[in-house]
Structures are given as structure tokens and as C-alpha cells.
Amino acid sequence: VLGVFGGFCLTLEDFDFNFNLIIFRKILPLARYLFDVLHKKVFDISYCTKKINEFKKQLDEYRQKFDLVWNEVNDLEKDKIVPSRNKRSRIVQVLVDRKINYKRLFYEIIDTILVKIDERFSEVYNLKFMGLLDFEKFSHYKNYFPQDKFSPLKQTYGQYFEFPKLNSELSIIYSSDQFHQTHIYKLLEYLKETDLTTVLPQVTKLCALVLTIPTTSASAERSFSALKRIKTYLKNNQTQNRLSNLSLLSMEKEILMTTKCEPNFYNNVIKDFLKQTTKHTQHTQNQTHPT
Numbered sequence: 001v002l003g004v005f006g007g008f009c010l011t012l013e014d015f016d017f018n019f020n021l022i023i024f025r026k027i028l029p030l031a032r033y034l035f036d037v038l039h040k041k042v043f044d045i046s047y048c049t050k051k052i053n054e055f056k057k058q059l060d061e062y063r064q065k066f067d068l069v070w071n072e073v074n075d076l077e078k079d080k081i082v083p084s085r086n087k088r089s090r091i092v093q094v095l096v097d098r099k100i101n102y103k104r105l106f107y108e109i110i111d112t113i114l115v116k117i118d119e120r121f122s123e124v125y126n127l128k129f130m131g132l133l134d135f136e137k138f139s140h141y142k143n144y145f146p147q148d149k150f151s152p153l154k155q156t157y158g159q160y161f162e163f164p165k166l167n168s169e170l171s172i173i174y175s176s177d178q179f180h181q182t183h184i185y186k187l188l189e190y191l192k193e194t195d196l197t198t199v200l201p202q203v204t205k206l207c208a209l210v211l212t213i214p215t216t217s218a219s220a221e222r223s224f225s226a227l228k229r230i231k232t233y234l235k236n237n238q239t240q241n242r243l244s245n246l247s248l249l250s251m252e253k254e255i256l257m258t259t260k261c262e263p264n265f266y267n268n269v270i271k272d273f274l275k276q277t278t279k280h281t282q283h284t285q286n287q288t289h290p291t
Contacts (some may be wrong), residue, residue, distance in 0.1 A: 019073050019102060023109060030058055045128040052121050056114060063110045066103050129153035130210050132170060133184050141174040157209065166202035173203055184210055 011017050037051045129152045131137070137146075150163065173179045173187075181187040188207040191197050197204045230246050231238070238246075249256055259265055 015073065015077065018076050019069075019105075020109075022069055022072055023106065026062060027059070027113065030055055045124060045131055049121075049124055052117065052124070056117055059110055059114055063107065066106050069106065070099060070102065126152050126156050127213065129156075130213070132206065133187070133210055135180060135182065138174050138180050141170075145171065145174075160209075161202055161205065166206065169200045169203045172200070 034051055034055045038048055041047050041051075129149050131149045132146060132153070145167070150167075153161065154163065179187060179190070181190060184207050188204065188211065191200060191204055191207070230250060231243060
């Protein structure tokens with residue numbers, strides 16, 4: 001325990017660690033906010049693009065504040081009882097000026113993030129057509145049809161749609177309150193339940209398309225991150241069924257927390273568990289005492 005504690009203390013006193021900590025203390029909250037926006041405003045591509053550009057602008061402004069970061073790290077160094085050895089100056093001995101070395105590192109971090117942002121969202125304009133099914137704007141679309149969102153759909157998936165029919169069907173969707181659902185999958189379910197998929201085939205096809213396209217790869221990356229936490233070396237023997245269930249609970253945590261607020265949640269869980277236990281007991285007895 002003392003060895004681990006000593007290791008943590010050395011890490012907290014390390015200049016490189018504090019330098020990177022201060023940098024990402026500013027960047028990560030901005031990235032987290034952008035992440036939440038991209039998930040909650042998934043169909044409003046124009047709004048998402050605006051927030052992406054704001055994030056890039058904030059990084060550009062932060063890029064000009066190296067001196068503030070440098071002064072803050074040096075203030076931490078002054079508060080140390082025992083000054084720590086600097087690994088970077090030990091590795092890169094060619095650079096005499098220590099500040100120039102860390103200034104270059106600071107710029108590299110910011111520039112790398114900016115480049116990766118551009119790479120990840122370079123195709124975001126092609127998803128602008130998802131705004132055709134933005135339920136929050138249906139009342140506005142009733143009077144002002146979003147013609148500008150047709151161009152990206154034509155460029156990317158033009159061969160799969162009949163656009164004059166799609167235009168007419170969307171006008172019906174916008175003007176009728178019965179189609180104003182809270183989510184696209186609910187609209188698609190409503191069309192299937194009322195046998196309107198043949199009446200509005202182009203809208204049905206558009207709903208299916210939008211539901212199969214993730215706006216960003218963040219959801220998939222989050223799933224793999226959850227899987228990495230669940231399937232560890234010490235838990236390598238768990239069955240595939242258990243692994244899938246635990247992964248689902250971790251990835252859909254928000255739905256789980258909402259469901260737990262229901263009054264009969266725990267009673268229903270206990271009933272389901274007892275049913276599974278009863279089935280397992282009967283199966284074991286049948287194997288032990290075959291008829």
C-alpha cells in the first residue's frame with residue numbers, strides 16, 4: 001500500500017503529468033459538452049455543425065494561452081517540497097530552452113485535436129437530410145418546407161428515392177398532428193401499426209434509412225469502451241449471454257435509470273428471476289430423475 005501511495009505521490013508531483021492535466025482540464029469539459037449535443041440534437045445537423053465550429057474556435061482561442069498554462073504549472077512546482085525530476089528535459093536534451101519544448105508540445109496537442117475533429121466530421125454535411133425528420137421543427141416545416149435538405153439526400157442516396165413522391169408524403173407528415181411523434185422509430189412503428197407503410201412508402205424508407213445511420217461514431221466507440229471495462233482478464237470465463245446482458249446494461253444506462261424509477265420495477269425483476277430459477281430447477285430435476 002505504501003508503495004502504491006508513493007507512486008501516486010510521484011505522479012502528482014511530476015511536471016509532465018501536471019502540464020497535461022492542466023491542458024486537458026480545459027479541453028475535456030468542452031469535448032463532453034459537444035458529445036452531449038451530438039447525441040441530443042442528432043437530427044439537427046445544422047445545429048451540430050455550428051457547435052462543432054464553436055468547439056474548434058474555443059480550441060483556437062485556447063491555443064493562444066500557453067503562457068497562462070505555463071505559469072500555472074510553474075506555480076504548482078513552487079508548492080512542492082521536493083522538486084521532481086523532469087523526464088522530458090532528460091529525454092530531449094537538444095532543446096536547451098525548456099519552455100520552448102513544452103510550448104511545442106502544447107501546440108501539438110491542440111493541433112492534433114483540431115485535425116482529428118476535421119477528419120471525423122468532414123462528411124457531416126451529407127447527413128443534413130436527417131433534418132427532414134426533426135420532430136421539433138415539424139410545425140415550422142408545415143409552412144416552410146425544408147427544400148435545402150433534399151440536396152444531400154439526392155447526392156448520397158438519390159437512386160433509392162422518388163423525390164416528387166417523397167416531397168408530397170413529407171408534406172402530409174408535417175401537416176398532420178397524428179404523425180408528430182417523439183422519435184423516428186415511434187413514427188415508423190405507427191406507420192406499421194396503421195398499415196400506412198404502403199400509403200407512405202417513401203417516408204417509411206426515409207425513416208428506416210435515418211435509423212440505420214449513426215450521426216457520429218461515438219456510440220460505437222462508447223460500446224467498445226464499456227466492453228473493455230466488463231470483459232477483463234479476471235472475468236474472462238463469463239458466458240457470452242452474461243457478457244451481452246452486462247454490456248447492454250452498461251451501454252443503455254440512461255434507459256435503465258429511467259426504468260428503475262417505475263414503481264413496480266424491483267418486483268418485476270424479482271418475479272422474472274424466480275421464473276428463471278424455477279425453470280432451472282425443473283430442468284435439473286428432469287436430468288437427475290428422467291421419466
